[in-house]
Amino acid sequence: MNEVITILITASAFSIIHWLALVLFNRYMLIWTRYLLAYAITYFIFYSVVSDTHTLFYMFYIVSPVLVLFAEGIKSFFILRKNNQI
Numbered sequence: 001m002n003e004v005i006t007i008l009i010t011a012s013a014f015s016i017i018h019w020l021a022l023v024l025f026n027r028y029m030l031i032w033t034r035y036l037l038a039y040a041i042t043y044f045i046f047y048s049v050v051s052d053t054h055t056l057f058y059m060f061y062i063v064s065p066v067l068v069l070f071a072e073g074i075k076s077f078f079i080l081r082k083n084n085q086i
Contacts, residue, residue, distance in 0.1 A: 015071055
């Protein structure tokens with residue numbers, strides 16, 4: 001159970017850092033560069049907390065990208081709705 005909580009906290013932190021990078025560097029960075037920046041910052045912040053290799057694998061390669069893609073889909077939906085395209 002502790003591992004699940006750690007994965008959720010870290011994935012949430014990844015999403016928050018990604019959104020900060022999106023807001024701060026929107027015009028200056030490509031999207032893959034923002035993802036890479038968010039991965040790197042989150043990895044260095046939480047590497048000392050999470051020592052289990054499997055947890056790091058699930059967190060960075062499965063959980064975080066799924067959450068970010070879900071957030072991107074929600075953002076796109078609201079942008080399309082705001083522009084009256086839906």
